[in-house]
Amino acid sequence: MNKNQAAFLSIISNTILIIFKLFAGIFMNSISVISEAIHSSIDLLASLIAYFSIKKASKAVDDDHPFGHGKYENVSGFVEALLILLAAVLIIIEAIKKLIHGSDVENLNVGIFVMIAATLVNFVISSILLKISKKTESIALEADGMHLLTDVMTSMGVFVGLIIIKITKLPFVDSLTALFVAALILKTSIDLIRKSLKDLVDSSLDTEDINKILNVLKLYPEIKSYHKLRTRMCGNTREIDLHLQIDETESLVSAHNLCNAIEEDIGKVFPNSYVLIHMEPYINNK
Numbered sequence: 001m002n003k004n005q006a007a008f009l010s011i012i013s014n015t016i017l018i019i020f021k022l023f024a025g026i027f028m029n030s031i032s033v034i035s036e037a038i039h040s041s042i043d044l045l046a047s048l049i050a051y052f053s054i055k056k057a058s059k060a061v062d063d064d065h066p067f068g069h070g071k072y073e074n075v076s077g078f079v080e081a082l083l084i085l086l087a088a089v090l091i092i093i094e095a096i097k098k099l100i101h102g103s104d105v106e107n108l109n110v111g112i113f114v115m116i117a118a119t120l121v122n123f124v125i126s127s128i129l130l131k132i133s134k135k136t137e138s139i140a141l142e143a144d145g146m147h148l149l150t151d152v153m154t155s156m157g158v159f160v161g162l163i164i165i166k167i168t169k170l171p172f173v174d175s176l177t178a179l180f181v182a183a184l185i186l187k188t189s190i191d192l193i194r195k196s197l198k199d200l201v202d203s204s205l206d207t208e209d210i211n212k213i214l215n216v217l218k219l220y221p222e223i224k225s226y227h228k229l230r231t232r233m234c235g236n237t238r239e240i241d242l243h244l245q246i247d248e249t250e251s252l253v254s255a256h257n258l259c260n261a262i263e264e265d266i267g268k269v270f271p272n273s274y275v276l277i278h279m280e281p282y283i284n285n286k
Helices: 003-028 031-057 071-101 108-136 139-168 172-200 207-217 252-269
Strands: 223-234 237-247 273-282
Touching: 003 031, 003 108, 003 139, 031 071, 031 108, 031 139, 031 172, 071 139, 071 172, 108 139, 139 172, 207 223, 207 237, 207 252, 223 273, 237 252, 252 273
Parallel strands: 237 273
Antiparallel strands: 223 237
16 A cells, blocks of 8 residues: 555545544534544544645656655645644633533443444554555654544543443533543644654754764775765655765766765665765875
């Protein structure tokens, strides 16, 4: 399954779950179940954004985008995170209203069944999305998978809340459960905002990736020194720019072949990468 197919699968599953949760929530007069429907609705919108951003990011380099379209995925991840944040705010507002004015929850068995089904479906779909996002290094697909994984937790929270209401006959637990759902959603949105912004503002690769690049350089004794190592993520592409110094007596042909070899080795470590090397003469003043 490729990225586009995974994103489309998320759209289908979210659409089905929205219908079931919304009807169940209205039928039960339950804010916690309706909050789950709102959450899934935001997830559906996020899935649509992810689907189209992945298609856009997959386009080849053109005159207007000489470095490709990878940033569309980063923008998508940021927008999805904001949408999750919006969902949390809406749920908090409605939960507080219900908590203040009070309301009875009915037909608990319907909600319990829907939440169990939603938990299982979202767990399976989120596992698929996160597995493919890790394989393809897709931030948009990862964000989508994280949304559904949050749905797994929130659905379980609502399920437990409904069980408590069934046992205790205390309807305000429904609003408390909705607030719990909102808190989990808030945490997820903040984490995703941080991650997507990191790439949007062209932060460097993490220490682990930097060390992998340096390990490649260590394989070549011809390299006397390096500097101006600049890295960033563009979608799922790592862009690497660095200056290398070699002996001033080396020929242009040797320098060119060395660059090709280094670029090839970095490409083996990071298959989807763009490497630019600037060669400089190393002058020993001793």
